[in-house]
Amino acid sequence: MDVRYINPFIDSIQNTFKTMCGLSVHIGDPSLKIDDAPGADVSSVIGFSGDAAGSVVLHFSFETASKVCTAFAGADIDPQHPDFADALGELTNIVAGGAKAKFDGVNISISLPNVIVGKNHCVSASKSSPRILIPCSTDAGAFHLEIGMVLTKPAAVSGDVQTAGVNA
């Protein structure tokens, strides 16, 4: 995976969380995902198709997910609430949609979101393409952004962004 491709996701997650949840997202050092860690309680997954293959995943603890959902929806939402998965899925959808718009010259489609709920689960993905983990912290707690994306044709990444360093 070209590390330039992570910047649109960083921009999008910061913009989405600030606009929809009123939360500033502080980005930690990205790293290559070398096993199925991190264990998470809630993972929200969006797949890519068209000129791209792969997915973006947000990994949360129950506590952080509840606080993020509550900030997003403007109402108390815990993991038992019927809108819990819907809220996280939609938030991930907005993050993925904002990121894909930054890839010029390619046609990327995003899937409907899937949300996995279960204490300390892992999300496995194809090992054929590197996946990058980005720690994020907010006033609602910490979570991880995971990106694995391969483009089938070259794309320009729009926006004046710096390439984040990746620690293997």
Next chain:
Amino acid sequence: MNILLVDDSRTIRNIQKNVLKELGYENVWEAEDGVQALARLKEEIPDLMLVDWNMPNMDGITLIREVRKTNKSLPIIMCTTESEKSRVLEAVKAGVNNYIVKPFTVESLGEKINATLAKAAAGSTP
């Protein structure tokens, strides 16, 4: 004033409903996809429709094309994550009156709704 919200996310519909309530519009109908929306439109025509693009069963752009076959005047706002220029043009060509990209602020959504309704009231819808 009747407003139809079409989005597969109940969270987004609730956010939109809260904005509409603040604007004084309380008579809100909901649909989870284009199929449900078309069924609702057969019963009654609203004064405004907010439509998501990516939904299961029938997406928003298909819904708008279906609606415009028989109704050229219903004000429609597309509210979506699809922000590429080509997508916006596609939606305009299909017949939307206004377009708002997620993420949106409550203020920006309110402004788009008010502007679209004002234009419709002035008789300038396509």
